[in-house]
Amino acid sequence: MKPKIFIDGEHGTTGLQIRTLLAERQDLDIISVPVERRKEKAARAEFLNAADIAILCLPDDAARESVSLIENDTTRVIDASTAHRVAEGWEYGFAEMDKDQPARIASAKRLANPGCWPQGPIATLRPLVSGGLLPADFPITINGITGYSGGGRTMIEDYVAKGESASEFLPYGLTLEHKHVPEIKTYAGLSHDPIMQPAVGNFAQGMVTVVPLQLGALDYVPTGADLHAAIADHFAAIDGGVVEVAPFQQLERAPDIDPERYNGTNRMKVHVFANDNRAQALLIAVYDNLGKGASGAAVQNLDLMLGLKH
Known part of the structure; x- marks a missing residue:
């Protein structure tokens, strides 16, 4: 079964770029909140909990809220906001930062995408x-x-x-x-x-x-x-x-x-x-x-977390 990817905030600048980068990928199942339910918190919670990996492309407070809506222990998160970049329990998503960083990203449950x-x-x-x-x-x-x-x-x-x-x-x-x-x-x-x-x-x-x-x-x-x-x-x-x-x-x-x-x-x-x-x-x-500085890095990190070549 293909991994389910949910982009929370897919209509913002970073979200649109990520969606474009993933558009031709046949190995992923990109799930989206229906347009008529986009403003419903319950809809976001539903899709966040259904995803294997949720990519948050939101303002800081909204990103924190999205994390709080995840009630399972299986959804992994890539947060593109500033909210968790130096937060305890979050791995940092600059894959070239250290020799062992790709492995740390691959095993991360909560990953802060770099600015x-x-x-x-x-x-x-x-x-x-x-x-x-x-x-x-x-x-x-x-x-x-x-x-x-x-x-x-x-x-x-x-x-x-x-x-x-x-x-x-x-x-x-x-x-x-x-x-x-x-x-x-x-x-x-x-x-x-x-x-x-x-x-x-x-x-x-x-x-x-x-x-x-x-x-x-x-x-x-x-x-x-x-x-x-x-x-x-x-x-x-x-x-x-x-x-x-x-x-x-x-x-x-x-x-x-x-x-x-x-x-x-x-x-x-x-x-x-x-x-x-x-x-x-x-x-x-x-x-x-918008590449290595945002969306490109997020896709690179997504592939590492899924064990795919990037």
Whole structure:
């Protein structure tokens, strides 16, 4: 019998993307609440409890409610909201985070799908912190730009309506209370909150994250080659991973560092640039905010939980 998959919130941005990615799958039974019952809590509860895996594409409070409606011990959950990303009892769904992470995801009953912004910084920082090249208390700043689809339906409608007059570079999170900070701190292995300076661009999807490093104050100053080797070795050890590490090169600019380069895929590419004379480095990740940053990661995690190739 095919596993039953229920997407709770299938008409939102992430839910629609997941539904599209699964549309041609013949190995899954996608179940949906009938349109006329969509607003009934009892209908959601019925389908949540009928599913083998429920994928929650909801605001945080609604996601918590959905979990509370599950009364059996068989429905497994992938939550794409922020609600459970650092919650006790929930596994984190970044499959390339550690060598044993795919196995942990495969056995998880409750899985928090990562946010779009955290995956690039975690991918670049965690290997360096766990490998001892950066101390956990190292001061971290994260910059970057994402497509406006990351802001949900309201932002999408606003950008589409404004067209070419929409802001090309709109910084936000200026209160320094970005919702992804706890997630990055936890899974990058940091002991202090990083500073996040995200921005939205006038393009639908895709993103680039940048972590600049001032290394000169360290007792041992790693070279750019040291940083690159640690990151490359980390991802080389991940069986079936989708994160690629670019060759370590001295470049003034790299055309493939384009936020839209991996749109429509579940890929991520990591770059390391450095000036050893200045003891400075840049850690850059390029991926689709709706791919590896959301829906693509959810499908990758779904396949791991079902024991299927991804």
